[in-house]
Amino acid sequence: MGCCSPNYTEHVKEQETSVNNAGREAMPFWFKVLSALSIISVFYIM
Secondary structure (H helix, E strand, O other), rough: OOOOHHHHHHHHHHHHHHHHHHHOOOOHHHHHHHHHHHHHHHHOOO
């Protein structure tokens, strides 16, 4: 598949979408919850 193939741009877009979707879940949900709770507790103590 060369760079001038009509399917090349579609293939690149699919790869880009899959990479972007994989990067979204880099921080697990439990870590987000734990971070939010620790920030809230800091403000509550103040």
